[in-house]
Structures are given as structure tokens and as C-alpha cells.
Amino acid sequence: MTGAPSGPARARWAGLFDTELPLVAAPMAGGTSTPALVSAVASAGGFGFLAAGYKTPDAVAAELAELRGTAGDAIGVNLFVPGRDDITEAEFRRYARELAAEGAPYGLDLAHAPLVVDDDHWRDKLDLLLAAPVPVVSFTFGLPDPATVRALRRAGSRVLVTVTTVPEARAAHDLGVDGLVAQSTEAGAHSGTHDPRRPLSPTTAERLTVEVVAATGLPVVAAGGVDGAGRVRRLLAEGASAVMVGTLLLRTDESGTSQVHKDALADPARTGTVLTRAFTGRPARGLRNGFIDRHEATAPFGYPAIHHLTRGLRVAAVRANDPDRVHLWAGTGYRQARTGPAAEAVAALSAAL
Numbered sequence: 001m002t003g004a005p006s007g008p009a010r011a012r013w014a015g016l017f018d019t020e021l022p023l024v025a026a027p028m029a030g031g032t033s034t035p036a037l038v039s040a041v042a043s044a045g046g047f048g049f050l051a052a053g054y055k056t057p058d059a060v061a062a063e064l065a066e067l068r069g070t071a072g073d074a075i076g077v078n079l080f081v082p083g084r085d086d087i088t089e090a091e092f093r094r095y096a097r098e099l100a101a102e103g104a105p106y107g108l109d110l111a112h113a114p115l116v117v118d119d120d121h122w123r124d125k126l127d128l129l130l131a132a133p134v135p136v137v138s139f140t141f142g143l144p145d146p147a148t149v150r151a152l153r154r155a156g157s158r159v160l161v162t163v164t165t166v167p168e169a170r171a172a173h174d175l176g177v178d179g180l181v182a183q184s185t186e187a188g189a190h191s192g193t194h195d196p197r198r199p200l201s202p203t204t205a206e207r208l209t210v211e212v213v214a215a216t217g218l219p220v221v222a223a224g225g226v227d228g229a230g231r232v233r234r235l236l237a238e239g240a241s242a243v244m245v246g247t248l249l250l251r252t253d254e255s256g257t258s259q260v261h262k263d264a265l266a267d268p269a270r271t272g273t274v275l276t277r278a279f280t281g282r283p284a285r286g287l288r289n290g291f292i293d294r295h296e297a298t299a300p301f302g303y304p305a306i307h308h309l310t311r312g313l314r315v316a317a318v319r320a321n322d323p324d325r326v327h328l329w330a331g332t333g334y335r336q337a338r339t340g341p342a343a344e345a346v347a348a349l350s351a352a353l
């Protein structure tokens, strides 16, 4: 089944999601996508993603165990595809020295921080998902290898890949995936671009959805900048099989977003969102703040090395309630993010579907 819903019953949206509504809670790593958030969205008729990014495989297993009782078939898991990180030691050291003054108030010696590159426990997380399959597995930051896609599908999971351009969509299609998440540059947090150094061309979720559907014929989940029910209806009318929301869930009761981040999203003095690599070495959209203003022009590419470099600073800034040094991820629709139960956000988004 594709396109707009024809009745209230549970449907399998384009063969991807067994849910009442064609609405998907985005995977949001860094603490936002709690099991409670995923479960609340699933109970409200949507589909919820756990974010495996940055977690240990044991932590992912524990969250899945918690969810299996409450969210039924309406859960997926999202993984970061490890990329090549070609930052040089010299570039890394230069930026580490530049950030020294940011860490000093918190007693952090960023100038001498080690250069850390890891694969986010890639193999162990895949093994976990092969041993205990979930209905949907999604990938971002690149393409998994064909054997991984085949193994997950054989295990009974549907496989999605996030794409940000038509060439990425074609490459994902050729892998034999079940569907695509088309993420526009309006989206909050990291761009799923497969090539972080390629300058991002601004696009809308509508335009990208139309282009990706036309290029691949695959079911497409539209993502980026959703700010209400009108946008959801428009994206479904443009050919999306379902719509993914992240930012609109950030302030909900079940979201694990830090209080300093939640408060910043509601602060009328914030002047909007920008794309930045200053925090992690990979382009991401967030509320503009002092850290971005001080470092964007000189920040290198180099994920996850820069993510690891600034991580302790960001944790300390959250504890100190210092929004100027926190990565305040937000999509362009952030002014519509409301407090209250996630079920209310889902109900508001699905009005008149």
C-alpha cells in the first residue's frame, strides 16, 4: 500500500511499517530516542526507531529487550555506517589547540586530547541484529555492504538506507534495499550524506522525495523540516510512503533531550538553525550558538575524530547549563516543537490524515 491512508486500520505502509499511521519517529542518537519515546510513538499508531549510534551493543540489547514487550512490530534500529576518516594528525592537533580555551573553564585539556577514530561497534551491533532481528533496520552516513543487506533481509528485517541526493538513492537501490529515507537539508542533526566533504545543496523534503521516487521507484520515507500536519499531508501527496519526524519530538515528555537543549528550542532569542561541522567534523543542523560562531570558519572535516574531541566539552556544558557550548541539534521546523506527551505530537501530526 502506498500514499495516503484509506482507513483507520493498521496497514503495511509500502511494505515497510505495520502501523496505523504513516508516521515515523526518527532515530535520534545521543540520548533523545529513549525506549519510552519509541514505545509512546508506537502506542500512538506510529513507528519508532531506536538509535544505536554511540551506544555499546549491550546497551542496544537492553533497550531492545525493554521495547519488545511494549512496542510490538512498530520498532526499528538505526546504525551509523562507519566511514573513512581522513583527518590528518596535524589538522586534528590544530583544532584541538583552537578549542583549548573552550575546555579550560571545565578543567578539560582539549589541546592534548587523543585522536580517536572508531567504528561505533559496527560488527557487534550487526551480529546483535542478526541474532535477534527487528522489523526494520536503517542505516545512515553511507551504504552497508551487500552481504550485510542480504543477511539482514534473510533474517526477516526490512532494510532502509538514508539518502540525501539522487545518486546516493540510486546506489542504495542497487544494493537491493527495501526502501529509502530521503533526508533533506532541513533536517535536524547530522546530514546522512555519504560524502561529508561534498558541499550540501539546499533541498526540501518534497523536492527530494519526488526526485528519489522517480529515480528509484522504491518506497520513500520523507524526512527534514516537518513542522506540522500540513507538511505531512503534502509529503504524502508528493509520493512519500511515510513521513519521519525528529525535531518535533525533541521537547516531548518521553524524549531524552537535555533540559538545556529543550529550553534553547523554546528560546525566542535564538536566531535560527545553521549547518555546522564545528562540533563533530560532519555537517549537522543545529541552533546557532557561540561555539558555532567562534569555530565554524576554521573547523575541519573528520568524523568521528572531532565528535570524540568535543564530546567531554559538550557533556560538561550540558551539566553546567551552558547552551553556548552544547550541540543544539534542530531542524528548520523547531519553533513548532511542543512540550507534552509524544502521543499528542503524533496526534497533531496525523490530524486529517
Ligand SMILES: Cc1cc2nc3c(=O)[nH]c(=O)nc-3n(C[C@H](O)[C@H](O)[C@H](O)COP(=O)(O)O)c2cc1C
Pocket (backbone or CB within 6 Å): 026, 027, 028, 029, 030, 032, 051, 052, 053, 078, 139, 140, 162, 183, 186, 187, 188, 189, 190, 192, 223, 224, 225, 226, 244, 245, 246, 247, 248, 329, 330, 331, 332, 333
Ligand atoms: C537530536 C537528533 C539526533 C539524531 N540522530 C540520528 C541518528 O542517530 N541516526 C539517524 O539516522 N538520524 C538521526 N537524526 C536525523 C533524523 O533521522 C531525521 O533525519 C531528522 O530528525 C528529520 O528532520 P527534522 O529533525 O527536521 O524532523 C537525528 C536528529 C536529531 C534532531
